[in-house]
Amino acid sequence: MASKETSKVIINNDLEKKIADAFEVFDHSGKQTVDVREIGTILRSLGCCPSEAEIQEVLLATEDKEATGSIHLANFLPYMIQKISEHRFYPADAETLLAAFKTLDEESKGYITKEKITKLIMEEGEQFTQEEYDEMMQIAVDPTTDTIPYEYYINQLMVEDDYLQDNSNKTTVTEK
Template sequence: MATSAAALLSQAERDRATENENLRAEIQKRVYDAFSIFDHEGNKTVDVREIGTIIRSLNCCPSEGELNDMITEMEEEEPTGYIKYEKFEPVMMKVILERKYKPQSEDILMKALEVLDQEHKEHLTIDEITKFMTEYGEAFTQDELEEMKSAAVDQEKGVIYYKDYVSLLVVDE
């Protein structure tokens, strides 16, 4: 009886190890695929300015400071302006496996935007969102602001119905 219990336990451990290996392989493929999209020369390097986009495409949402720390970890001792896949992959594997920099939930995003809507009108004007995104917290760049507005602004009314916009921001696991 003890032998069969040990055998079952051993089989369960092997199954768990196989699941972990499969998960790692799946994550490695996602990391490689995301990196490869920006590897225009096919030489396993990408422009350092693309790293934030790649990381965010992998459903990781570090702050700009955290992103800069990650880039510093990935760069060569003498920065070249490019990041090699061999430096990128282990950092991203660790980040993903440790579930760092996870995106916020729909509920939290909605509450944050509702706080900004002090008049409870269920939308924000372009001027309001521009002020909030450039003057408070970690300020958006002009490019980031324009990209956000292109996705968020209702073209007919010229406002951001944030309930609709939040649904675009939410990432399904």
């Protein structure tokens, strides 16, 4: 009987190819396996936005039981096909993001201060890493006012978010 390490996964469609291609970037051995520490990066490269708890869920479902610490494409591919088909791990849509920012903007100014958002994302809930924080601030903060004009920021995010979504489904946010 051939082991998973020697048997190759057969790719049947574009979605499977996209997932396999992202996976194989981190397959340094060429045996269709990756280290479990790479899974978050692989998911994000697919346009997914998983929480740390969701990454752990993927690891529990796909980690190789015989070779702990690694994940084989044969386990990962069907799991991710199912999750992507269910629209799991997708980023929030523009309307949801706008509602969240409006909740934070108690005075309806149309922006959030850098200090307020920094406190929220670095100290409360599922905290950002320094790298995630720096990346967000680079795009989100208006250098002139040192604030986050959230409608503009959301629109910037939506422009970058065409990897898994059809352009016809995009929404531009405008305050009414």
